[in-house]
Each structure stands twice: as structure tokens, then as C-alpha cells.
Amino acid sequence: MSLAFQVFCQGIASGASTNDCFGTGSDPSYLRWMISAWGWTLAVALLSLIVALTFGSVMGVLRTTPNRALVWIGSAWTELFRNIPLLVQVFVWYLVLPEVFSFLKVVPGFLMVVMALGFFTSARIAEQVRAGIQSLPRGQRSAGLAMGFTLPQTYRYVLLPMALRIVIPPLTSESMNIIKNSSVAFAVSIAELTMFAMQAQEETSRGVEIYLAVTLLYFASAFTINRMARFLEGQLQVPGMIGGGK
């Protein structure tokens, strides 16, 4: 079996090889399609990550408060979004919610997928944040309160600055997971990498070449995120903690 990577220079519409391997606006090549699909993958992943970090941190914090109702809300949130398969959640956001709540029909489908992936991941992040806060000595909270801080102030100035730095390593692996999980968006026809892989494979029958390129792009994206997070980790490390503080 021989590999024929020329397939990427083919025009999608014409099927003929394009001169610069990139094609024109009316006849883009598979390479151009793949690069735009990569953009969609990164867009879905990064926007979902913002949603996930926001909701995940809030819900994780709620689960550590002394207020029972707030703890319940945080726990219910986590269990709800953790115990339904991501693909099913994507279908619920993309297909079901706009039918049930008609005002959601104006929201682009892309954003609905972002919400699905973001909320799904927020449940995992909430777990990490909760564990991070609970890993702090109990005296920290008492000390904050004893200093006359209100509970929100204790979180803002005492607990979170420590806890958020502690949870960066597990959050790194969640950020890499979100790139991988964004592949589920293929099911609702978001033009991201997996969708590209399936369609281009069908059109060209050059599955191995196309899957290989797509897999490498996933590798590259996850690796880049990993390096960025490692850098951040180094900058924000808590001195004196295991994990190599200075």
C-alpha cells in the first residue's frame, strides 16, 4: 500500500490538482478545508474551555461552602453533567433545547455545541477545584475568618489564590481532553477535524492519508496546550510544595 498525500492538493469541487495546493475560493483544496476544520476544532475547544473553567470554578467553590443549599447545587450540577455521555449532551443542546425553548433557535448551533462541551467539562473541573480547596489545611479558612474577612473575602484572598495554583496540573489534562472531546461535534455537522476526516475519506477514498494528517493535528494541538500549561505551571508554582517549587 502506498501513501499519496497529493490528495490534499486536490480541489474539492473539481477533483483536479490545484497549482499552489491551496486552491481558489470557488475550488478550495482539501488542504485548505483541513486547515479551516482545524480552526473550528480549536475554536470549539477554546471557547468550551472558557465556559468550563468559569462554571467549573464556581460550582467547585460552591461545594466547599458551609451552606448546605449551595453544596447541593454544586453537587447536583456535577452529577448531572458527569453522568450523561457527551454525545447525548451534544444532541440535547443542539437538537432538543431549541425545540423546547424556541428563543434558543436564534443561537448558532456552533455555540450550542460549545455550551454542551463546556458544561460537560465543567463537572470535571468542579471536582478538581473542590479537591484543590479541600486539600488546603483547614486552618487557612479559620485564619481568614478569624482575621475578620467575610466568607467571600476568605475565598478571594486566602483560599483561591492557593487552591487555583494547586489545581493547575489536573486542569492541564482537562484542557487536553477538551481538544480530544471536541471531536464529538462531528455528530451535529460542525465542520471540525473529525467531520472533515469522515467526509474527505468518503469523497477521496484516501482514508489513511487523511486520518494520519488529522491525527497529527490533534497531537500537535494537545501538545501545544500541554507546553503552554507547563509554562504557566512553572510561573505559578507554589514554592515549597511537592511538585518542585523553588
Next chain:
Amino acid sequence: MELDFSFFDGAAISSFIAKGMLFSVQLTLMSMVGGVVLGTLLALMRLSGRSWLAVPAAAYINTMRSVPLVMMILWFFLLIPLVLGRPMGAELSAIVTFTLFEAAYYSEIMRAGIQSLPRGQIFAGHAMGMTYLQTMRFVVLPQAFRNMLPVLLTQTIVLFQDTSLVYAIGAYDLLKGFEVLGKNFNRPIESYLVAALIYFAICLSLSMLVKRLQARIAIIR
């Protein structure tokens, strides 16, 4: 929009859902057993201290863990027929994929379980005259399994959720059952809602069971 769930009755379950459920459970159990066995072997290779065993195992595990599961499902569905020279059903292809894919994740759990044991356990085994494999078989693995059982089961719940991804190659699993049901009765919205509810009920009760198990089997040291 009015939601109408009246189509969801015993007949719907027996003719659409049961078949999918059966496959999802079968896929979960088979890849759990296969994945744990293969994963344990990979973990032992990785910890063996011999680089000709450790390096390939680490490479395999890291590759599997860096590729989205959907891509892996597509890869195997494409490659298995090329290698075998004849097409393979989506269901069988899914079982092979999940076993090989989950092995990477289970092996990381087993590795953590083995590494969490005191080093003296291995020395004790050797001192008793056992070989490396005997030490693993009779001393280390039984303890690692017990310590890691809750984590292994939690991973299996994740695996059960992930089986829905066979959607990519059109295998008939639980989710597919709901999709076909929704199409047949022209009630896709309600069908997906019931699907979400059922997955939720199954996974929540399983994870509560795992929590109880965890409390019961924890070894007090």
C-alpha cells in the same frame, strides 16, 4: 412545543431499545475484561525495568491517550478491513477498538495501583524465593487490584458512556436505538430526552454503588 412521551412503551423498548442496550452492555463488559487484562500486561511491561519492554508499552499508551476516541474508532474501522482483506462489521470493529483503546487507560490505573504499594512487598516476594512474575501474580497484583477496584470501575462507567461514540461508524448501540425509535415515531426530541435520562439513571446509580464499594473495601492501614 408540546412534548409527548406516549410512544415510549413496552413495545418500543423491546423492539428498539433492548437490542441497543444489549450491545452497549456487551461492548462495555468485553472491553472492560479485555482492557484490564491487556492493561495489566502493559503496566507490567512498563514497570519491568527492561527498556525493550517499557519503551514500546509507554509509546502505545501515550499514543492511545493522545488521540480522540472517535478518531480511533474511525481508524480501526478503516484499517481492520485493509489488514484482514475483508470487511468487518461495525459492532465487531467497535469491540476491538474499545479493548485496545481502554487498555491504555486501564494500564495507567494499574500502574498507579502497583506503584502505590510499598517497595518492601516486592523485596519480600523475592526474599521468599519467588520469581518476578510470581511476585507480581501472588503478592503485588492482588493488592493493586483491590486498591484500584473503585478507580477501575469508575473508568468502566466512563467506558459505558463512551460506547455511545460508536455512532461514528453506525453500530447499533443504546443511543442508536433511541435515534431509530425517535425517527420511527417522528418524536426525535422526546427520544433523545429519554435517552439522556436513562444514561443518567444508569451512570448515577453505578457511581453511587462504586462509592459504597469504595467505603467497604478500603484497607485500613
